[in-house]
Amino acid sequence: MKSLKVIKIGGNVIDNSESLQQFFADFAMLQGPKILVHGGGKIATKLAGDLGITSKIVEGRRITDKESLKVVTMVYAGLINKNIVAGLQNEGCNAIGLSGADGNLILAKRRPVKELFSKEKNETISVDYGFVGDLDESSIDYMGLKKLLEAGFIPVFSAITHDGKGQLLNTNADTIASAISVAMSKEYETSLIFCFEKAGVLLDVEDEGSVIRSIDPHYYNELKRQGTINDGMIPKLDNAFEAINKGLKEVYIGKADALLQLKNENFGTRLISR
Amino acid sequence: MKSLKVIKIGGNVIDNSESLQQFFADFAMLQGPKILVHGGGKIATKLAGDLGITSKIVEGRRITDKESLKVVTMVYAGLINKNIVAGLQNEGCNAIGLSGADGNLILAKRRPVKELFSKEKNETISVDYGFVGDLDESSIDYMGLKKLLEAGFIPVFSAITHDGKGQLLNTNADTIASAISVAMSKEYETSLIFCFEKAGVLLDVEDEGSVIRSIDPHYYNELKRQGTINDGMIPKLDNAFEAINKGLKEVYIGKADALLQLKNENFGTRLISR
Numbered sequence: 361m362k363s364l365k366v367i368k369i370g371g372n373v374i375d376n377s378e379s380l381q382q383f384f385a386d387f388a389m390l391q392g393p394k395i396l397v398h399g400g401g402k403i404a405t406k407l408a409g410d411l412g413i414t415s416k417i418v419e420g421r422r423i424t425d426k427e428s429l430k431v432v433t434m435v436y437a438g439l440i441n442k443n444i445v446a447g448l449q450n451e452g453c454n455a456i457g458l459s460g461a462d463g464n465l466i467l468a469k470r471r472p473v474k475e476l477f478s479k480e481k482n483e484t485i486s487v488d489y490g491f492v493g494d495l496d497e498s499s500i501d502y503m504g505l506k507k508l509l510e511a512g513f514i515p516v517f518s519a520i521t522h523d524g525k526g527q528l529l530n531t532n533a534d535t536i537a538s539a540i541s542v543a544m545s546k547e548y549e550t551s552l553i554f555c556f557e558k559a560g561v562l563l564d565v566e567d568e569g570s571v572i573r574s575i576d577p578h579y580y581n582e583l584k585r586q587g588t589i590n591d592g593m594i595p596k597l598d599n600a601f602e603a604i605n606k607g608l609k610e611v612y613i614g615k616a617d618a619l620l621q622l623k624n625e626n627f628g629t630r631l632i633s634r
Numbered sequence: 635m636k637s638l639k640v641i642k643i644g645g646n647v648i649d650n651s652e653s654l655q656q657f658f659a660d661f662a663m664l665q666g667p668k669i670l671v672h673g674g675g676k677i678a679t680k681l682a683g684d685l686g687i688t689s690k691i692v693e694g695r696r697i698t699d700k701e702s703l704k705v706v707t708m709v710y711a712g713l714i715n716k717n718i719v720a721g722l723q724n725e726g727c728n729a730i731g732l733s734g735a736d737g738n739l740i741l742a743k744r745r746p747v748k749e750l751f752s753k754e755k756n757e758t759i760s761v762d763y764g765f766v767g768d769l770d771e772s773s774i775d776y777m778g779l780k781k782l783l784e785a786g787f788i789p790v791f792s793a794i795t796h797d798g799k800g801q802l803l804n805t806n807a808d809t810i811a812s813a814i815s816v817a818m819s820k821e822y823e824t825s826l827i828f829c830f831e832k833a834g835v836l837l838d839v840e841d842e843g844s845v846i847r848s849i850d851p852h853y854y855n856e857l858k859r860q861g862t863i864n865d866g867m868i869p870k871l872d873n874a875f876e877a878i879n880k881g882l883k884e885v886y887i888g889k890a891d892a893l894l895q896l897k898n899e900n901f902g903t904r905l906i907s908r
Contacts, residue, residue, distance in 0.1 A: 384800075411684055430713060434681075434709060434713045435708060436712070437712045438709070438711045438713065438715075438716075439712065441712075442707055442711045442736075442794060442802055445733070446735040446800050446801065447800045449796060449800070450798065450799050450800035454737060455735075455736070455737075456737045457732075457736050458731075459716050459719070459731070461716055461719045461720040461723055462716075462719055462730045463728060463729075464723050511785055513737050522719075522720040522723060524724065526658075526721045526723070526724035527720065528716055528717065
């Protein structure tokens with residue numbers, strides 16, 4: 361089985377033009393088939409602000425209404441995606457920018473209205489999240505993606521998907537990266553690499569030098585029991601181990617500027633099945 | 635040689651949601667390999683207005699400055715392109731939305747600064763058009779496009795290209811459609827179909843029933859000599875015949891809502907080499 365790298369970058373890389381330029385060069389250097397998934401960054405929030413579009417928050421949940429969907433489609437699938445593609449092409453990497461609608465590669469489901477108990481109102485309320493798409497590995501056309509990879513293209517995904525009925529949907533970029541990785545595991549030995557703002561999972565959140573090199577499920581449970589791991593990291597790690605259970609080879613979590621260390625398996629924290 | 639259709643739609647289809655829905659259904663029905671190129675419409679102008687970005691005009695030429703480029707990238711390559719793709723997917727057409735940067739499929743050249751004589755200033759001035767890309771058939775990676783077609787994808791191009799050095803460029807959609815058609819003629823028997831606001835080339839501009847069914851170069855010269863053809867049409871027709879001279883099979887000009895008439899060669903005006 362060929363190996364495949366799925367790399368996710370977020371706002372901390374996208375919003376800093378120097379980091380982004382460095383990332384283009386480093387990503388282009390990575391050998392073998394690879395897929396990039398990018399988040400949004402601050403540009404969409406700024407554009408929405410400039411247009412006087414305020415995102416509605418209901419009980420702490422952000423709602424993607426029609427106007428907000430337009431903004432994220434323009435910024436994520438247009439401005440950011442095409443600039444990333446042009447930047448990668450400049451480094452000799454044959455990037456092709458995609459949303460989930462393109463080639464019907466990611467078919468999401470619009471999130472159903474949810475019943476929530478509102479403490480403020482002291483009653484159950486219905487929350488319509490708007491044009492938000494949920495998905496899992498079954499949403500990915502992995503054979504379509506394989507065709508693109510085999511034709512020599514490097515897919516670059518924005519976090520816009522569709523429902524197959526003509527409706528675009530706003531989707532979480534981490535979820536897309538995980539779903540693609542798990543789906544592609546049927547055809548490739550797949551590694552998922554999350555680039556975020558820290559050097560990896562830290563033993564001491566105050567100390568960037570305390571990166572844990574490797575975590576397996578047993579050690580993870582121990583770390584959780586000890587309360588060592590930062591609360592904010594737990595959902596990310598839970599999801600990563602869930603993906604590994606579904607056939608993914610490994611998940612790396614680390615800083616984008618160390619990406620080339622993947623070569624000697626010395627990048628951030630490596631999560632493995634045993 | 636297999637046949638290929640390259641279809642260009644402009645603002646008159648994009649700005650009217652009913653026409654656009656009908657177009658999705660009709661385009662999806664067309665048999666065989668096909669490529670769509672779309673223009674911009676009024677949305678970009680409106681967004682620029684909402685953001686307080688005014689497009690500079692120098693000596694009648696529109697300048698694409700940095701902010702205007704951002705707007706067209708967001709609107710053409712993001713909002714419009716992805717909504718067209720989602721709409722076509724809804725009709726069972728496996729559309730994949732692209733800019734020229736994607737897969738390095740269209741490599742344009744930034745338009746050089748031009749020296750123009752300004753009547754107003756009564757002197758020669760330099761005009762920098764900004765981030766505008768010029769191109770011809772040699773700019774198209776026709777083998778890359780062929781790979782996508784053979785993998786079962788239907789390419790949908792916005793009129794954003796790049797220079798290969800990381801810079802996106804704003805490009806004329808008619809020019810892209812022509813250049814793609816001529817380049818693809820090496821591999822396919824290619825027909826170029828321009829959808830515009832009239833039913834075809836008219837003998838009498840006031841009479842939509844006066845569509846000329848077919849024009850060859852000889853008849854075209856005669857029509858020009860007679861002054862029958864509307865001045866605005868002449869550059870379009872000159873370009874079309876130039877493309878035909880370069881190997882294109884035929885060019886059709888007509889109204890989007892009659893697209894299915896292509897089947898019986900009864901769509902608008904057909905331009906042919908003899």
